[in-house]
Amino acid sequence: MSLAIARRLDLTTLLPFAATVLLILGGSLFFPQMLGIGYLSQQLQIAAFLGVIAMGATIVILLGHIDLSVPWVLGGAALISTTLAGTGDPLLTALAIPAALAFGGLIGLINAVGVALLRIPSMVWTLAVNSMLLGISVLYTGGFNPKGEASATMNWLATGKLAGIPVAFLLWMAVAVGLALMLHRTGFGRYLSAIGYNEKATFLSGVSTPSVLFAAFSIAGLCSALGGVLLAGYANQAYQSMGDPYLLPTIAAVVIGGTSILGGKGGLLGTVGGVFFITLLNSILSVMQMSDAWRSIIFGVLIITMLMVQTLRGREG
Amino acid sequence: DTYRPECFAPAPGTSTISYEAKEGPYKIAFVNGFAGNDWRIAAIQAAKAWAARPENAAKIEEFNVVSVGNDSAAQIAAIDNFIAAGFDAITFIAVNPTAFEPVIRRAERAGTVLVPFDNVLDTDRVVQINESQVELGRLKAQTVMDLLGGEADKILMVNGLPGNATDRDRRIGMMSVLENVEGLEIVEVVGNWDTGTSQKVVSDALATHGQFDGVVSQHGAAGTINAMQAAGHPIVPMGVDGENGVRMLMDELDIPGISASQAPAMSAIALEAAVALLEGNALPQTVYLPIPQVKSEDLAPGVNYFPDLPKSFNTGTGFPDCFAPFTPEELLGQTADNT
């Protein structure tokens, strides 16, 4: 793994990290506090929500696919976990997180059925799944309106600290390392990018490509669900469309991290950098009280700049 | 001289509108925009609860509710469809305040009564039901400033969804107060009416701007409070909206201030207004409903907030001056599957 990481430590991967550092230094000119532990560890915590989701997204994108069901998988998981925890019943409360994750995994499987078996483009199938989930949660909330509450564990995961480090961040890193091991220790990572480049040839190499797709999409579902659990623990509640702000930033983080949207090329480490960059950028634009118009313009321009640098490097190397 | 002014309070300097009476029972539709939002779900529930009350049910032949998403063209199409289908009145939450002039003309021709509410229109040609958004903002800011004895150095202002008239007016209302406090630094962040987003941006604001003397916020203030707690920020006066979770926190933490809500139950008032107009009554063109509000000291579980309902539940369950507020049971009694 260390070896695999090392191989991935090329400059494209480091780019977003470097850019993040520049952002912080730039921002600190206006707000010296940005160099303070308080602000930085807070960014680690907030980055974790996007980060966890982006880990799953990276895996799906490596396949050359995309998962647009993130928002309402996240929302659904939050709704389920808070509903169970809200009952106050210790057993159900204990089930809150597992149930939410199970939900995420299940939706992942449903996504995979459409993509792997029916061969529907993930971009539209996951979109359709997303709108069904929206429908279900509207139906559910409107029909039952159960008391919702994040469990103590959820709060701790989202807002707690271990040795001064946000638990959410540690959790994210755990997920990242876990997946990285899975990618590099087993053939899984190989299969992902091989499929991302040429699914037919991979299938003809005796790889059960559908199983790989199923695995990848359910991992993505799990990650989105975990993101939902964390966000519910953070806001200490679930609410409709709480996942909407996460879809496009997730994709942005992955591609800024050097993973090719066409599949095949890329990795988790780059995405981690991409997540830091997006999180810091949003944070700084926000505290600068930039008008919304200018915020989105700057956001777009910076992303393009990053990608240009990336492709330029790519062409030299 | 207008119908039930205690409820349908005229906005300052507004005109009156009336149509000639029609025979009931009526066909009425409620055309909502986006549905995946707790406030809107509550609004739909309130509308259905209203239609289910016997005294109203008697007056109604058909009642349709549709949600068209954040697409003004689709909303125009929906309204046109109900006009075409010969509906007597249509209430709606406008996706866009300026997109409905042609529809209004077509409605007039067809003799269909239009009653926008919540997100209303920039027009004086139809009766509109809303709380004064400017007042809603002003009220929160004023209360906070009063609690601060009229003086403050730094105020945090959490705005709603940008590019949206409702958000604009509420901000204008807050500014109308805060601008007059001299030496006041106003730090604005964009919370998008979203608890999680508010929590993030407020955390950042606290980390970079340090302490605030007070906070004024639109929807999502629960996030704002969480962030302040996490940052160990002292309790300061707050003006917030009316979600259940926010009131819980206010009561629990003894946060001084006010919770004034844009109440989803106004969907029912809009229907009430529609019927009143169809029955030939005159109403103010712009109705400013009495803003449901609670000072923190008056917060009482089960009365103006509900510990065993979700935090995302909107407490604005009615306007006492208009009719008995809906009980949560009444709202939920309307489970989605018995229309």
Next chain:
Amino acid sequence: MATSPSPIVRLEGVTKRYGATVALDGVNFDCNAGEIHAVLGENGAGKSTLMKIIAGVIQPTEGVVHVDGEPVALRSPREAVSRGLVCMFQELSLIPDLTVRENLMLGAPGTGLGRLSGRTLTVACDLLARIDGGHIPMRARLADLSLAERQQVEIAKALAREPRLLILDEATSALNASVVEKVFTVIREESARGIGVLFISHRFHEIEALADRVSVFRNGRHVETFDNGAYDYPAIINKMVGQKIDDLFPAKPEAKPDAEVVLRLDGFGWEDGLKDVSITLRKGCITGLGGLDGQGQARVLQGLFGLLRKTEGDIVLDGREIQIASPKDAKRPDISIALVPEDRKTEALVLQQSIAANMQLAALGVDGVPASDPVLYRPYIDALQLKYASLDQPVGQLSGGNQQKVALTKWLALKPRCLLLADPTRGIDVKTKTQIYELLRRLADEGTAILLLSTDYEEFIHLCDETHIFYDGRVVRHLQGDAVTAENILAATLNLPAQGGTHA
């Protein structure tokens, strides 16, 4: 053989580098109007690179290209075509999702972005007919054609552009002898009309039959150009590979009809593509599958590799009947069937990935196989003499033939019990061919059952112990021993009565 003094193209000191690799090295070369000029060389010698430069696909790192004595910069195929330099590419220039008709019209001379003219089409159509492609439906999606059919379309497309110099880069590699003969007739007529033809092939009998002059390349260098017939095979091969090769094919052991049966197909069928095919694979025996393109022979391979749903008949392995539901199944140690597919670029390899990654892809996850251990592949890389810069180099950078070697290594490393090969020597140079033939023979002797689909009848005659000839989804002839002759094979492929052999 008309060789006008003024060459159409002349290359002067042309060098092409790809990073460290030198694909072409200071090449001087010319091709005259009215001549058929064959280019020979082992895999990776630089033939395609040469052609791509003349066709404007790539630009030389150094050196000059002269067209009609004028130094020119050919920045794109468009410019080359406008000067009458038309190439029929080894990796085809056809659009999979367009119909045959649309492909023939695409970028045809005179059609810019504006209105399309049907004129080129009519020309192309009758050309297609003349090379035996008359049956190919104009409305068919190109992707739905077999490789051979696609090559026929590509040839017609190239000819229809009224070339002054026609470049054929392994244009006939998947075509069968009878079709190739027709293509040659057309080419001869064209050159008789004063058109220059540059011609790459790894099949000697083709070159002998066609070329006026022959140029030999080795390691990116132009070794020599001479008139056809000036040297004999061994001499030419010597120039090509820098060593003597006495016989192309290994000695064929006498038939052992009673050797133990490894794999048996009984009444195998699938839709209308395959009807009642029964084939027996014996230990130490190489079995050939022949026939015109698209007669179903590839279907047999696909069926045995678990690619066809709802097949009829039985597959019997070591006496027990087995079901093969997918390539993963086929790969299972207890079945252990390998397929080296027909189209290396889309089916056999992941071009963007490294040689190492490609070789490991099949072995990964097979228990008891150390997939990531280079030692596993070394013997085959050596035996096939893969020409590569580094194992981390993307396979896409390898020459056509060397890509094929990677595809073979990938599966051979698994030591399959039964090896299915679809035209494995297509685009492979003689030297490598001999290596592959020896390898196959050795594997067969070690007990691997080998099913060899081929478009080169020499392989049936000299390599295979027995051969099944397909026609319209059936085995129409089962040739063994002395009955395996060029005449019989050709007759059988056309389903004509035989002068020997046993009817299946």
Next chain:
Amino acid sequence: MPEFLRANRREAIAVAVLLFLLTVYLSTHPRGMSTYVMTIWANQCLILALAAAAQFFAVIVRGIDLSVGAVMALTNTIASHVMGGEGISLLGGAALVLAAGVACGLLNGALVVFARIQPIVVTLATASIFVGLALILRPTPGGVINYDLADAMTLDVLGIPTALLITAAVIGLFWIPLRRTGLGLGLYAIGSSEQAAFQSGIQVPLVRMISFGLGGLFAGLAGLYFSFVTTTGDAGIAANFTLNSIAAVVLGGVALRGGVGSLIGAIAGAFILKTIGALMFFSGLPPLAQPFVEGLVLAAAIAIGGADVLRVRNRLEVFAR
């Protein structure tokens, strides 16, 4: 004819599905089939259809355009500034609006062709920029479009909805002819195999730029027609249309891997999508159940397209899709 149907199978299915849904819709509509009802229906369908057309020109050359909605928002806000006037100024205004659309498209194209960044990523970023500009032009919704012009474009001619006439014109006067040109062929060639297209002598960069330009043009048209329907400017419309335009092209049988499908299909797909939405109006479904049912029908409609893969009997053929 059957031959023709087989060749255009995807479009044929889409049109069939559309006719079915439309029949259901009209039969649930109390007013039933009438010019008014058809006009309402056609208007909102055409907006998405034009957006889908924009998406089509990105997808056909193997791209995705996440900025379609954003360009609509930008052009819509521009229109709300320049199309309130009278007479000739309106023409100028419309020209300006469409020019802006084309400019956006060309910017996307340039970043794809010259900076070599993947279309989906480029447009993800430019979308953010375009929306920002739109917000500067219209911080909150406002402005007007000349009502007479708006009426002319959104009502009917002799009982036929203007929107349907426009749709017919786009297909008959623009698409069918384009399909018969080298450009039309080039679009498909690039989308299907860029290398092969290049080797066949297609000027890949040029054709790609043109394709993105056309995409921008149609996004501009969509923004313009949206302006006619809503008679005002609003920077907040982007989100809806982008993803829906993608769903629409797929419903219309356009393959996201490029090179397959037709503008007719894309347009049909858009009409299908909007009709599914319209079905809710008089469905009598519980309001809170409607979003779910809508999603369900969408999923079903998409799955129908995929279903035939289950009948494929050569496992390799599923990869060709």
